[in-house]
Amino acid sequence: MPMSTLTITAKGQVTLRKDFLKHLGVHRGEKVTVDKLPDGRIVLKAARPKGNISDVFDFLKREDGPSLSIEEMNKVVARGWAGKR
Numbered sequence: 001m002p003m004s005t006l007t008i009t010a011k012g013q014v015t016l017r018k019d020f021l022k023h024l025g026v027h028r029g030e031k032v033t034v035d036k037l038p039d040g041r042i043v044l045k046a047a048r049p050k051g052n053i054s055d056v057f058d059f060l061k062r063e064d065g066p067s068l069s070i071e072e073m074n075k076v077v078a079r080g081w082a083g084k085r
Contacts, residue, residue, distance in 0.1 A: 006014045024046045026032060031047040068076070 004017075004020075006016070008014055021027070024032060024044070026046045033045050033047045035043040035045075037043065
């Protein structure tokens with residue numbers, strides 16, 4: 001794979017080309033991590049969420065009662081899509 005050269009802006013920023021973002025599997029608004037290596041190199045990786053899928057289940061619990069029913073969840077989703085909270 002040939003080496004690529006990027007340009008540093010006046011603000012000290014670097015813009016990654018679309019092919020790099022595609023290679024990392026990241027999209028607009030997502031995060032990447034950067035590790036500094038002792039020899040002056042850096043390693044750029046896509047930041048992936050950590051945790052288990054089961055972590056989201058507690059999100060549906062209420063302190064004052066049972067979890068939301070499917071019907072209640074659908075109402076919340078419908079209000080969210082309509083821009084209401």
